[in-house]
Amino acid sequence: MHPEPAIPTLAEPAHAAPDDGRAEPGALRAGIGELVEVTTRVRAAVESVVSGRPSLAWLTVAVLLAEGHLLVEDVPGVGKTTLAKALARSIDCQVGRIQFTPDLLPSDLTGVNIFRAQTHEFEFRPGPVFNNIVIGDEINRASPKTQSALLECMEEGTTTVDGTSHRLPHPFLVVATQNPVEMEGTYPLPEAQRDRFMARLTVGYPDNAAEMLMLDRQEASSPLAHLAPVTTGATMLRLAELVRHVHASPAVKQYVLDVVGATRTHPSLRLGGSPRASLQLLKVAKASAAMAGREHVLPDDVQQLAVHVVAHRLILTTEARLAGITTQDIVAQVVERTPVPAASPGWR
Known part of the structure; x- marks a missing residue:
């Protein structure tokens, strides 16, 4: 069983410019x-x-x-x-x-x-x-x-x-x-x-x-x-x-696409995350950011939710299943290996 994600901490809301x-x-x-x-x-x-x-x-x-x-x-x-x-x-x-x-x-x-x-x-x-x-x-x-x-x-x-x-x-x-x-x-x-x-x-x-x-x-x-x-x-x-x-910068959106996209080429998977997975991961990340008191999404929000949003959509190869690998393990691995975008004022 994959460990539960850490609860996001309450942060001071950022001052966002009304664009997009x-x-x-x-x-x-x-x-x-x-x-x-x-x-x-x-x-x-x-x-x-x-x-x-x-x-x-x-x-x-x-x-x-x-x-x-x-x-x-x-x-x-x-x-x-x-x-x-x-x-x-x-x-x-x-x-x-x-x-x-x-x-x-x-x-x-x-x-x-x-x-x-x-x-x-x-x-x-x-x-x-x-x-x-x-x-x-x-x-x-x-x-x-x-x-x-x-x-x-x-x-x-x-x-x-x-x-x-x-x-x-x-x-x-x-x-x-x-x-x-x-x-x-x-x-x-x-x-x-x-x-x-x-x-x-x-x-x-x-x-x-x-x-x-x-x-x-x-x-x-x-x-x-x-x-x-x-x-x-x-x-x-x-x-x-x-x-x-709630604002999601282009860098954060690209990070979502990178995480989900990495599952589509993973050697242990027959079926990777769908475009719906990307869309829903971003949506729930926005909700989690708002619950934490922020007006913008951080890569942390995506990392904490990726296993819950993506893992159940994946299908393992027969070899991976026999080896005892789980889809939760793969998503956690993908999150760990995917480069996190550098902090920038554009997040806000």
């Missing part, structure tokens, strides 16, 4: 201040339930701000679903939950048209994807056909039923949990499905102190039962729009 379509400095600076305040509350709410692992809360909130989707992978019982439910309860918005099983049909996700004899018309009954936050439990226990029903939802924010396209609510976030593919009754996610997830994280086992705290907190009742919303979906949507104005 960026927001006015004063408005952006004030917005960043509000973003830090709101996301700190959300992270604290999540950490009150999933204790001892602040990196999980940081990445989860960053993906939400970057308007992506999150894949949470690990063995049963380590808190994958609890993490997703804690995020959902901390934000006052519509939440849907899907328990993926082998007999689940695509229409169970997207909805179905029902014929009403009284009116002689079809009525659309929406499925659970018509929520702001959709929690998909054990997504790889459903068949590939059902898994693929989420592709249009995740990429375009719409779903098509019987030839009619329906727009999903906004913001829209899928938090899917997945068991390791070696476990009984699981199907590997198709490559196109994995590529739609902005980031993947592994929860891992808590340390002794965090697990003791969990026992104390849940001795009488579940912390989830007492978790109240600390912000609204409308606020998160507004902050997500603000994240788009």
Whole structure:
């Protein structure tokens, strides 16, 4: 298991010039201040339930701000679903939950048209994807056909039923949990499905102190039962729009391309990172920079997130897989070997 990235430190926001379509400095600076305040509350709410692992809360909130989707992978019982439910309860918005099983049909996700004899018309009954936050439990226990029903939802924010396209609510976030593919009754996610997830994280086992705290907190009742919303979906949507104005210099963008591009020529990989990987790595780096109180992206932001954003999209060669090499190892190696652009005022 690859170690969790270090949490970015809160830095003084830089004074950015309003170029390249960026927001006015004063408005952006004030917005960043509000973003830090709101996301700190959300992270604290999540950490009150999933204790001892602040990196999980940081990445989860960053993906939400970057308007992506999150894949949470690990063995049963380590808190994958609890993490997703804690995020959902901390934000006052519509939440849907899907328990993926082998007999689940695509229409169970997207909805179905029902014929009403009284009116002689079809009525659309929406499925659970018509929520702001959709929690998909054990997504790889459903068949590939059902898994693929989420592709249009995740990429375009719409779903098509019987030839009619329906727009999903906004913001829209899928938090899917997945068991390791070696476990009984699981199907590997198709490559196109994995590529739609902005980031993947592994929860891992808590340390002794965090697990003791969990026992104390849940001795009488579940912390989830007492978790109240600390912000609204409308606020998160507004902050997500603000994240788009965080500045990424040409040097930082080139660094993103260099990191992802290096995976495409790596001898241990059959499939490297897609252009979508580059785009989503930059988006979540902007969100992480904003959460750290900065108006600009640093190479550090890219380094801390690269494993989570890129590794799950890669496919190993047979030789690498037999040698016990993981895609996380390769991305970490690529990050270590890729030259970091020299610091310059252009970052800001």
